[in-house]
Amino acid sequence: MGALSNLRVIDLTQVLAGPYCTMLLADMGADVVKIERPGGDLIRSNPPFVDDAEAEAYGGYFQSVNRGKRSLELDFNDPDDREDFLSLVEEADVVVENYRSGTMEKYDLGYETLKEHNPELIYSSIRGFGDPRTGETHRQGQPSFDLIAQALGGVMEITGQEEGPPTKVGPGIGDLFTATLNCIGILAAVNHRHCTGEGQYVDTAMYDAMLSMTERAVYQHSYTGKAPSRRGNSHPTLFPYDAFETRDGHAVIAAFGTNHWNEVCEAMGREDLAAEYPEAADRLEHREELREEIADWAAGLATADLVETLEGRVPVAPVQSTDEIFEDPHVRDREMLVPVEQPGSGETVEIAGSPIKMTETPPEPGGRAPLLDEHREELLEDGELERTDAETAADD
Numbered sequence: 001m002g003a004l005s006n007l008r009v010i011d012l013t014q015v016l017a018g019p020y021c022t023m024l025l026a027d028m029g030a031d032v033v034k035i036e037r038p039g040g041d042l043i044r045s046n047p048p049f050v051d052d053a054e055a056e057a058y059g060g061y062f063q064s065v066n067r068g069k070r071s072l073e074l075d076f077n078d079p080d081d082r083e084d085f086l087s088l089v090e091e092a093d094v095v096v097e098n099y100r101s102g103t104m105e106k107y108d109l110g111y112e113t114l115k116e117h118n119p120e121l122i123y124s125s126i127r128g129f130g131d132p133r134t135g136e137t138h139r140q141g142q143p144s145f146d147l148i149a150q151a152l153g154g155v156m157e158i159t160g161q162e163e164g165p166p167t168k169v170g171p172g173i174g175d176l177f178t179a180t181l182n183c184i185g186i187l188a189a190v191n192h193r194h195c196t197g198e199g200q201y202v203d204t205a206m207y208d209a210m211l212s213m214t215e216r217a218v219y220q221h222s223y224t225g226k227a228p229s230r231r232g233n234s235h236p237t238l239f240p241y242d243a244f245e246t247r248d249g250h251a252v253i254a255a256f257g258t259n260h261w262n263e264v265c266e267a268m269g270r271e272d273l274a275a276e277y278p279e280a281a282d283r284l285e286h287r288e289e290l291r292e293e294i295a296d297w298a299a300g301l302a303t304a305d306l307v308e309t310l311e312g313r314v315p316v317a318p319v320q321s322t323d324e325i326f327e328d329p330h331v332r333d334r335e336m337l338v339p340v341e342q343p344g345s346g347e348t349v350e351i352a353g354s355p356i357k358m359t360e361t362p363p364e365p366g367g368r369a370p371l372l373d374e375h376r377e378e379l380l381e382d383g384e385l386e387r388t389d390a391e392t393a394a395d396d
Contacts, residue, residue: 002029003361007190009033009094010085011069014041016146017126017175017182017206018098019065024183025094026068027354027363033088033379034069037076040372041066049345056344057371064351067340068366070375076107084380085109090117094186098126101140111201120199122189126182130205144206149174153210154217160230167230178209239280239287240264243319244298244306251298251306254315256280263313268297326350340368 007030011022019034019041026032034041046061047053072088074081086109089095095114097104104110111123111133125131128144150156150168160167182204189202211218217228220236228236233243238256255264261283265274273293277283283290298306303318310316320328331337336353354363 001361002027002364003358005029005031007031007093008091009096010035010088010092012095012097012099012104013126014098015043015175016061016065016172017179018096020176021124021126021179021182021186022069022096023065023067024180024354024356025186027365028356029361029363030094032069033092033375034066034071034370035085035088036071036073036372038073040071040073044372050342050347050349051345056342058343058369060349060351063340063342063349063369066369067338067351069370070379071370071372072376072379073373076109082107082109086114086117088379089114089121092118092121093190094122094124096124096126096182096186100143101125101127101129101131115199118199120193120197122186122193122199122202124182124186124189124202124204126178126204126206128206130208131201131203133201134203139207144174146172146174146206149178149206149210152207154214155210158214158217158228158230161232162230164230173213174206174210177213178204178206181209181212234287234291237284239284240291240294242291242294244295246298246301246303246306249303250319251303252317252319253294253310256283260314264294264310267309267313268294270297338365340365343368343371 004025007025009022009025009030009032011018011032011034013019013022014036022030022032022034041062043061044058045053046059048060049056053059074085076082076085114121114123127140128148129137129139129142132140147168150159150173151166153174155173156166156168159169182202185202185204189200193199216236220226220228233252235241235256238254240261241254241256243250243252253264255261258278258280261277262274265271270293273290277286277290301309307316307318318324325331326337334353334357336355337350338353339348339350342349351365354365356363
Protein backbone atom coordinates (compact mmCIF):
# COMPACT_ATOMS: atom_id res chain seq x y z
CA MET A 1 0.00 0.00 0.00
CA GLY A 2 1.17 3.51 -0.81
CA ALA A 3 1.47 6.24 1.79
CA LEU A 4 -1.81 7.78 0.57
CA SER A 5 -3.72 4.59 -0.24
CA ASN A 6 -6.45 5.59 2.21
CA LEU A 7 -7.33 8.71 0.18
CA ARG A 8 -9.93 9.06 -2.57
CA VAL A 9 -9.27 12.14 -4.71
CA ILE A 10 -11.83 13.55 -7.14
CA ASP A 11 -9.82 15.25 -9.87
CA LEU A 12 -11.66 17.88 -11.95
CA THR A 13 -8.48 19.34 -13.39
CA GLN A 14 -7.20 19.52 -16.93
CA VAL A 15 -4.16 20.55 -18.98
CA LEU A 16 -1.03 20.66 -16.71
CA ALA A 17 -1.04 22.20 -13.22
CA GLY A 18 -3.98 20.28 -11.75
CA PRO A 19 -3.18 16.94 -13.40
CA TYR A 20 0.44 17.14 -12.23
CA CYS A 21 -0.73 17.78 -8.65
CA THR A 22 -3.12 14.82 -8.65
CA MET A 23 -0.53 12.62 -10.37
CA LEU A 24 1.81 13.21 -7.44
CA LEU A 25 -0.98 12.03 -5.14
CA ALA A 26 -1.69 9.00 -7.34
CA ASP A 27 2.00 8.04 -7.38
CA MET A 28 1.88 7.94 -3.57
CA GLY A 29 -1.10 5.61 -3.61
CA ALA A 30 -4.18 7.81 -3.66
CA ASP A 31 -7.17 6.60 -5.68
CA VAL A 32 -7.52 9.47 -8.15
CA VAL A 33 -10.79 9.60 -10.08
CA LYS A 34 -10.42 11.97 -13.02
CA ILE A 35 -13.78 13.57 -13.84
CA GLU A 36 -13.64 14.73 -17.46
CA ARG A 37 -16.04 17.04 -19.22
CA PRO A 38 -17.74 15.83 -22.42
CA GLY A 39 -14.98 15.09 -24.92
CA GLY A 40 -12.37 14.79 -22.20
CA ASP A 41 -9.38 16.80 -21.02
CA LEU A 42 -8.38 19.48 -23.53
CA ILE A 43 -4.88 18.00 -23.92
CA ARG A 44 -5.91 14.43 -24.80
CA SER A 45 -5.38 15.24 -28.48
CA ASN A 46 -2.10 17.14 -28.04
CA PRO A 47 1.01 15.64 -29.73
CA PRO A 48 3.42 13.96 -29.78
CA PHE A 49 2.16 10.53 -30.81
CA VAL A 50 4.19 7.40 -31.40
CA ASP A 51 2.91 6.92 -34.93
CA ASP A 52 -0.78 7.52 -35.70
CA ALA A 53 -2.73 10.31 -33.98
CA GLU A 54 -6.01 8.84 -35.22
CA ALA A 55 -5.37 5.38 -33.79
CA GLU A 56 -3.77 6.37 -30.48
CA ALA A 57 -6.00 7.27 -27.54
CA TYR A 58 -4.01 10.35 -26.51
CA GLY A 59 -0.65 12.01 -26.95
CA GLY A 60 2.43 12.30 -24.78
CA TYR A 61 1.31 15.47 -22.99
CA PHE A 62 -1.78 13.76 -21.51
CA GLN A 63 0.08 10.51 -20.83
CA SER A 64 2.85 12.27 -18.93
CA VAL A 65 0.68 13.79 -16.15
CA ASN A 66 -2.34 11.46 -15.90
CA ARG A 67 -0.81 8.06 -15.18
CA GLY A 68 -2.41 5.84 -12.58
CA LYS A 69 -5.80 7.58 -12.57
CA ARG A 70 -9.34 6.40 -13.32
CA SER A 71 -11.53 8.31 -15.80
CA LEU A 72 -15.21 9.17 -15.69
CA GLU A 73 -16.88 11.48 -18.23
CA LEU A 74 -19.59 13.72 -16.74
CA ASP A 75 -21.59 16.70 -18.01
CA PHE A 76 -22.41 19.10 -15.18
CA ASN A 77 -25.25 20.51 -17.31
CA ASP A 78 -26.96 17.14 -16.87
CA PRO A 79 -28.82 16.76 -13.53
CA ASP A 80 -28.15 13.02 -13.41
CA ASP A 81 -24.43 13.56 -13.93
CA ARG A 82 -24.38 16.17 -11.17
CA GLU A 83 -26.05 13.66 -8.85
CA ASP A 84 -23.47 11.02 -9.76
CA PHE A 85 -20.74 13.54 -9.02
CA LEU A 86 -22.22 14.42 -5.63
CA SER A 87 -22.45 10.72 -4.78
CA LEU A 88 -18.74 10.38 -5.43
CA VAL A 89 -17.99 13.52 -3.41
CA GLU A 90 -19.80 12.06 -0.39
CA GLU A 91 -17.22 9.26 -0.22
CA ALA A 92 -14.20 11.36 -1.25
CA ASP A 93 -11.44 12.88 0.83
CA VAL A 94 -10.26 15.55 -1.57
CA VAL A 95 -11.64 17.44 -4.56
CA VAL A 96 -9.18 19.29 -6.81
CA GLU A 97 -10.14 21.70 -9.62
CA ASN A 98 -8.38 24.32 -11.71
CA TYR A 99 -11.25 26.22 -13.33
CA ARG A 100 -11.60 29.97 -13.29
CA SER A 101 -12.98 31.33 -10.03
CA GLY A 102 -16.77 30.97 -9.99
CA THR A 103 -17.03 28.13 -12.52
CA MET A 104 -18.08 25.42 -10.07
CA GLU A 105 -20.60 27.79 -8.48
CA LYS A 106 -22.37 28.09 -11.85
CA TYR A 107 -23.33 24.43 -11.48
CA ASP A 108 -24.11 24.80 -7.76
CA LEU A 109 -21.10 22.57 -7.09
CA GLY A 110 -18.84 25.05 -5.29
CA TYR A 111 -17.05 24.38 -2.01
CA GLU A 112 -19.97 25.40 0.20
CA THR A 113 -22.33 23.01 -1.60
CA LEU A 114 -19.91 20.10 -1.56
CA LYS A 115 -19.14 20.71 2.11
CA GLU A 116 -22.84 20.18 2.89
CA HIS A 117 -22.57 16.72 1.32
CA ASN A 118 -19.23 15.95 2.99
CA PRO A 119 -18.33 18.17 5.98
CA GLU A 120 -14.81 16.71 6.22
CA LEU A 121 -14.03 17.36 2.56
CA ILE A 122 -10.77 19.04 1.55
CA TYR A 123 -11.48 21.20 -1.49
CA SER A 124 -8.44 22.42 -3.40
CA SER A 125 -8.17 24.86 -6.28
CA ILE A 126 -5.33 25.92 -8.56
CA ARG A 127 -6.00 29.20 -10.35
CA GLY A 128 -3.99 31.89 -12.04
CA PHE A 129 -4.77 34.46 -9.39
CA GLY A 130 -6.25 32.53 -6.49
CA ASP A 131 -9.75 32.40 -5.05
CA PRO A 132 -11.65 35.21 -3.27
CA ARG A 133 -12.11 32.92 -0.27
CA THR A 134 -8.41 33.22 0.58
CA GLY A 135 -7.76 36.78 -0.62
CA GLU A 136 -9.78 38.82 -3.11
CA THR A 137 -7.98 40.59 -5.97
CA HIS A 138 -8.97 42.46 -9.11
CA ARG A 139 -7.20 39.83 -11.25
CA GLN A 140 -9.46 36.94 -10.25
CA GLY A 141 -11.48 35.59 -13.14
CA GLN A 142 -8.76 36.42 -15.66
CA PRO A 143 -7.41 33.42 -17.58
CA SER A 144 -3.82 32.43 -16.94
CA PHE A 145 -1.24 30.03 -18.29
CA ASP A 146 2.38 29.28 -17.47
CA LEU A 147 3.63 32.10 -19.71
CA ILE A 148 1.39 34.64 -17.95
CA ALA A 149 2.49 33.49 -14.49
CA GLN A 150 6.19 33.57 -15.39
CA ALA A 151 5.80 37.07 -16.83
CA LEU A 152 3.91 38.53 -13.86
CA GLY A 153 5.83 36.69 -11.14
CA GLY A 154 9.25 38.04 -12.11
CA VAL A 155 10.69 34.84 -13.57
CA MET A 156 11.07 36.12 -17.13
CA GLU A 157 12.63 39.40 -16.06
CA ILE A 158 15.56 37.60 -14.37
CA THR A 159 15.91 34.82 -16.98
CA GLY A 160 17.99 35.10 -20.16
CA GLN A 161 21.23 36.69 -21.29
CA GLU A 162 22.15 40.08 -19.87
CA GLU A 163 21.71 41.91 -23.17
CA GLY A 164 18.86 39.71 -24.36
CA PRO A 165 15.09 39.86 -23.90
CA PRO A 166 13.15 38.47 -20.93
CA THR A 167 12.96 34.70 -21.42
CA LYS A 168 10.54 32.02 -20.28
CA VAL A 169 12.04 29.11 -18.36
CA GLY A 170 11.82 26.00 -20.56
CA PRO A 171 9.63 23.71 -18.42
CA GLY A 172 6.18 24.98 -17.44
CA ILE A 173 7.21 25.96 -13.92
CA GLY A 174 4.21 28.27 -13.55
CA ASP A 175 2.11 25.13 -13.65
CA LEU A 176 4.45 22.56 -12.13
CA PHE A 177 5.70 24.52 -9.12
CA THR A 178 2.17 25.73 -8.35
CA ALA A 179 0.95 22.12 -8.58
CA THR A 180 3.64 20.92 -6.19
CA LEU A 181 2.80 23.63 -3.65
CA ASN A 182 -0.88 22.74 -3.97
CA CYS A 183 -0.05 19.10 -3.28
CA ILE A 184 1.78 20.17 -0.12
CA GLY A 185 -1.25 22.21 0.93
CA ILE A 186 -3.56 19.24 0.40
CA LEU A 187 -1.37 16.97 2.52
CA ALA A 188 -1.20 19.61 5.27
CA ALA A 189 -5.00 19.81 5.21
CA VAL A 190 -5.23 16.01 5.40
CA ASN A 191 -3.04 16.09 8.51
CA HIS A 192 -5.16 18.86 10.04
CA ARG A 193 -8.30 16.84 9.40
CA HIS A 194 -6.71 13.79 10.99
CA CYS A 195 -6.07 15.86 14.13
CA THR A 196 -9.38 17.77 14.25
CA GLY A 197 -11.90 16.11 11.91
CA GLU A 198 -12.17 19.44 10.09
CA GLY A 199 -12.02 19.84 6.31
CA GLN A 200 -11.02 23.07 4.60
CA TYR A 201 -10.40 24.99 1.40
CA VAL A 202 -6.86 24.90 -0.05
CA ASP A 203 -5.98 27.52 -2.68
CA THR A 204 -2.79 28.04 -4.69
CA ALA A 205 -2.37 30.82 -7.27
CA MET A 206 0.11 30.59 -10.13
CA TYR A 207 1.12 34.24 -9.76
CA ASP A 208 1.74 33.73 -6.03
CA ALA A 209 3.76 30.58 -6.69
CA MET A 210 6.04 32.34 -9.19
CA LEU A 211 6.59 35.20 -6.75
CA SER A 212 7.58 32.61 -4.14
CA MET A 213 9.95 30.96 -6.61
CA THR A 214 11.70 34.26 -7.39
CA GLU A 215 12.52 34.72 -3.68
CA ARG A 216 16.06 35.83 -4.46
CA ALA A 217 14.84 38.73 -6.60
CA VAL A 218 12.46 39.79 -3.84
CA TYR A 219 15.05 40.06 -1.10
CA GLN A 220 17.59 41.66 -3.48
CA HIS A 221 15.08 44.37 -4.34
CA SER A 222 14.16 44.89 -0.69
CA TYR A 223 17.76 45.05 0.54
CA THR A 224 19.27 47.12 -2.28
CA GLY A 225 16.32 49.11 -3.61
CA LYS A 226 17.26 47.97 -7.13
CA ALA A 227 15.25 45.71 -9.41
CA PRO A 228 17.33 42.63 -10.37
CA SER A 229 17.47 41.74 -14.03
CA ARG A 230 19.03 39.11 -16.29
CA ARG A 231 22.50 37.70 -15.74
CA GLY A 232 22.57 34.76 -18.14
CA ASN A 233 23.79 31.63 -16.37
CA SER A 234 25.70 33.46 -13.67
CA HIS A 235 24.68 34.32 -10.10
CA PRO A 236 24.50 37.85 -8.68
CA THR A 237 26.38 37.08 -5.45
CA LEU A 238 28.40 33.92 -6.17
CA PHE A 239 31.43 33.40 -8.43
CA PRO A 240 32.34 31.27 -10.24
CA TYR A 241 28.84 29.89 -10.66
CA ASP A 242 28.23 29.74 -14.38
CA ALA A 243 28.08 27.79 -17.63
CA PHE A 244 31.17 27.64 -19.85
CA GLU A 245 31.44 26.69 -23.50
CA THR A 246 33.72 23.74 -24.17
CA ARG A 247 35.15 22.38 -27.42
CA ASP A 248 32.00 20.30 -28.03
CA GLY A 249 29.28 21.62 -25.73
CA HIS A 250 28.85 23.31 -22.37
CA ALA A 251 29.61 22.54 -18.74
CA VAL A 252 28.62 24.24 -15.50
CA ILE A 253 31.01 24.99 -12.65
CA ALA A 254 29.91 26.00 -9.14
CA ALA A 255 33.13 26.86 -7.33
CA PHE A 256 32.34 29.91 -5.22
CA GLY A 257 33.78 28.40 -2.04
CA THR A 258 37.47 29.12 -1.50
CA ASN A 259 38.36 25.43 -1.37
CA HIS A 260 36.65 24.84 -4.71
CA TRP A 261 38.18 27.99 -6.22
CA ASN A 262 41.63 26.74 -5.31
CA GLU A 263 40.87 23.38 -7.01
CA VAL A 264 39.76 25.11 -10.21
CA CYS A 265 42.89 27.25 -10.27
CA GLU A 266 45.09 24.18 -9.76
CA ALA A 267 43.31 22.33 -12.59
CA MET A 268 43.88 25.34 -14.84
CA GLY A 269 47.53 25.56 -13.83
CA ARG A 270 46.80 29.06 -12.52
CA GLU A 271 47.68 28.89 -8.85
CA ASP A 272 48.60 32.57 -9.18
CA LEU A 273 44.89 33.41 -9.47
CA ALA A 274 44.16 31.54 -6.26
CA ALA A 275 46.85 33.56 -4.51
CA GLU A 276 45.77 36.89 -6.03
CA TYR A 277 42.04 36.43 -5.29
CA PRO A 278 41.86 34.46 -2.05
CA GLU A 279 38.57 35.97 -0.80
CA ALA A 280 35.09 35.51 -2.24
CA ALA A 281 34.55 39.29 -2.28
CA ASP A 282 37.70 39.73 -4.36
CA ARG A 283 36.57 37.17 -6.89
CA LEU A 284 33.12 38.73 -7.14
CA GLU A 285 34.60 42.18 -7.69
CA HIS A 286 36.81 40.90 -10.53
CA ARG A 287 34.34 38.37 -11.91
CA GLU A 288 34.49 39.59 -15.53
CA GLU A 289 38.22 39.09 -16.04
CA LEU A 290 38.25 35.88 -14.00
CA ARG A 291 35.36 34.49 -16.03
CA GLU A 292 37.39 35.10 -19.19
CA GLU A 293 40.28 33.11 -17.72
CA ILE A 294 38.04 30.14 -16.98
CA ALA A 295 36.26 30.46 -20.34
CA ASP A 296 39.56 30.39 -22.25
CA TRP A 297 40.61 27.25 -20.38
CA ALA A 298 37.24 25.51 -20.87
CA ALA A 299 37.14 26.29 -24.59
CA GLY A 300 40.21 24.14 -25.17
CA LEU A 301 38.71 21.02 -23.55
CA ALA A 302 36.04 18.55 -24.52
CA THR A 303 33.14 18.58 -22.09
CA ALA A 304 33.91 15.07 -20.84
CA ASP A 305 37.55 15.98 -20.21
CA LEU A 306 36.64 19.13 -18.29
CA VAL A 307 34.18 17.23 -16.13
CA GLU A 308 36.64 14.41 -15.52
CA THR A 309 39.31 16.91 -14.50
CA LEU A 310 37.12 18.60 -11.87
CA GLU A 311 34.69 15.88 -10.82
CA GLY A 312 35.08 14.89 -7.18
CA ARG A 313 36.97 18.10 -6.48
CA VAL A 314 34.48 20.77 -7.56
CA PRO A 315 30.71 20.81 -8.25
CA VAL A 316 30.72 20.37 -12.04
CA ALA A 317 28.43 18.84 -14.65
CA PRO A 318 27.87 18.68 -18.38
CA VAL A 319 24.84 20.45 -19.82
CA GLN A 320 22.93 17.38 -20.97
CA SER A 321 20.50 16.86 -23.80
CA THR A 322 17.59 14.45 -23.35
CA ASP A 323 19.58 11.92 -25.42
CA GLU A 324 22.27 12.02 -22.75
CA ILE A 325 19.70 11.91 -19.93
CA PHE A 326 18.22 8.71 -21.37
CA GLU A 327 21.73 7.20 -21.43
CA ASP A 328 22.70 8.32 -17.91
CA PRO A 329 22.83 5.26 -15.58
CA HIS A 330 21.87 7.47 -12.63
CA VAL A 331 18.47 8.04 -14.24
CA ARG A 332 17.86 4.28 -14.57
CA ASP A 333 19.22 3.52 -11.11
CA ARG A 334 16.81 6.06 -9.62
CA GLU A 335 13.86 4.79 -11.71
CA MET A 336 13.28 8.22 -13.18
CA LEU A 337 12.09 6.88 -16.54
CA VAL A 338 8.88 4.87 -16.33
CA PRO A 339 7.67 2.60 -19.17
CA VAL A 340 3.94 2.79 -19.91
CA GLU A 341 1.65 1.43 -22.61
CA GLN A 342 0.62 3.82 -25.39
CA PRO A 343 -2.94 2.67 -26.25
CA GLY A 344 -3.59 2.26 -29.94
CA SER A 345 0.06 2.01 -30.90
CA GLY A 346 1.10 -1.39 -29.58
CA GLU A 347 4.20 0.35 -28.25
CA THR A 348 5.65 1.21 -24.86
CA VAL A 349 6.81 4.76 -24.18
CA GLU A 350 8.70 6.30 -21.27
CA ILE A 351 7.64 9.21 -19.08
CA ALA A 352 9.33 10.94 -16.15
CA GLY A 353 9.16 8.96 -12.92
CA SER A 354 8.55 10.14 -9.36
CA PRO A 355 11.37 12.10 -7.70
CA ILE A 356 9.83 11.38 -4.28
CA LYS A 357 11.61 8.37 -2.77
CA MET A 358 10.41 6.67 0.45
CA THR A 359 11.78 3.59 2.16
CA GLU A 360 8.57 2.05 3.55
CA THR A 361 5.94 3.26 1.08
CA PRO A 362 7.81 4.09 -2.14
CA PRO A 363 5.70 5.91 -4.74
CA GLU A 364 4.81 3.66 -7.64
CA PRO A 365 3.69 5.29 -10.87
CA GLY A 366 0.54 3.34 -11.62
CA GLY A 367 0.64 2.51 -15.28
CA ARG A 368 -0.65 4.41 -18.29
CA ALA A 369 -3.12 7.29 -18.32
CA PRO A 370 -6.79 6.26 -18.60
CA LEU A 371 -8.95 6.11 -21.69
CA LEU A 372 -11.81 8.59 -21.64
CA ASP A 373 -14.63 7.27 -19.41
CA GLU A 374 -12.74 3.99 -19.03
CA HIS A 375 -13.87 3.39 -15.45
CA ARG A 376 -17.57 4.31 -15.62
CA GLU A 377 -18.78 0.80 -14.88
CA GLU A 378 -16.61 0.24 -11.84
CA LEU A 379 -17.27 3.72 -10.45
CA LEU A 380 -21.00 4.05 -11.08
CA GLU A 381 -22.79 1.09 -12.61
CA ASP A 382 -21.35 -1.35 -10.09
CA GLY A 383 -22.25 1.08 -7.34
CA GLU A 384 -18.67 1.53 -6.20
CA LEU A 385 -19.42 4.55 -4.07
CA GLU A 386 -18.15 3.00 -0.85
CA ARG A 387 -14.40 2.73 -0.37
CA THR A 388 -12.89 -0.67 0.23
CA ASP A 389 -12.60 -2.10 3.71
CA ALA A 390 -8.83 -1.70 3.56
CA GLU A 391 -9.15 1.98 2.69
CA THR A 392 -11.66 2.61 5.45
CA ALA A 393 -9.56 0.74 7.99
CA ALA A 394 -6.52 2.83 7.07
CA ASP A 395 -8.47 5.95 8.10
CA ASP A 396 -9.20 4.58 11.60
